[in-house]
Amino acid sequence: MSKRQLTRWQKFKLVDHFYWSGVLFFGLVIVFILYLGHKMTEKMMNAQDMPVSTLQIIGTRPYSSDLEIHQVLWELSESESFFSLNVEDVQQRLENIPWIRRVAVRRQWPNGLIIHVTDQTPVAYWNETQLLNDSGEVFSAPIDRITSWLPHFSGADDIASNVLSGYRALWPLLESEGLTLSEISLTPRQSWNVTLADGSKLVLGRGNDVIRNVRMERFLKVYKHVLPQGKQIDYVDLRYDAGFAVNWKKQLGETANNEQG
Incomplete structure (x- = not known):
């Protein structure tokens, strides 16, 4: 094999090496992305079942009691998770408590609710x-x-x-x-x-x-x-x-x- 032919062969091998290295790197990136996607999906699926475990009740409440509010939330949380809980439903049910006039409900990540209650005057x-x-x-x-x-x-x-x-x-x-x-x-x-x-x-x-x-x-x-x-x-x-x-x-x-x- 002549010197010129050898040089061409070496260049071909070098290009071929870079090509397959790139393919391998790209493949690893795809695998890593798929792995992250799987883990994120798994985490989100688990989060769907995450219960509401913390509750903060604020507002002017001279007449309504924590027990009445907790009772309503306990009935809902038995069948609902942090993500599936319908805050409008929570609000409506709390406003059905006799002494409560207005309620505002919002989620607090990762597993809490903040409930602002205003009693009747x-x-x-x-x-x-x-x-x-x-x-x-x-x-x-x-x-x-x-x-x-x-x-x-x-x-x-x-x-x-x-x-x-x-x-x-x-x-x-x-x-x-x-x-x-x-x-x-x-x-x-x-x-x-x-x-x-x-x-x-x-x-x-x-x-x-x-x-x-x-x-x-x-x-x-x-x-x-x-x-x-x-x-x-x-x-x-x-x-x-x-x-x-x-x-x-x-x-x-x-x-x-x-x-x-």
Whole structure:
């Protein structure tokens, strides 16, 4: 074999060596990628069955309990994993707990849930067996968890927000005179009757907030002048255009009497 032929042969062998080395390297890369893909798939398949093991409950919750929330989550987590758990379903079920108003749920990697809970804010008893929240919405919840004083309202559910609006308008007027509004009741014809903490009843009649406020202010202007008489008010009829009528509670040996104001 001549020198020129030998050189060509060596070049061919060198090229052939690089070719097969490249093929081998490429093959190893493919195998490595397939291996990683298999492992990632295996890991994801295992993660699908990963249970929810940590729970963080935050928010303003003076009435709902951790036990109620955990009970709902326990029922769901028995059949659901961290990934398969439907957070909207969790939210809806938690909002069905009587004292809970709003819920926001989000996942926290790798196996936790963060639940933000906002309880109802009751402002009054409604028709004795239900409650009214600060948005004028009627809701039902165990009233034995209420520890603070609340007024009593009664009327048709569809006017509950109007009752709350009227209460908020009347409250400061009465409070400025040292009086506390304890009850509001509406008749089927939406005539307003207000009861004070001392038991005095004020008949405000029908009308909007402005009309009721005018009638109440008219009475409060002379209220302090009525007290020194040593008599206790039974009820005051404020439905007159330019005045009101006072009915006094019966004293021992007396009969009830009316007085125009």
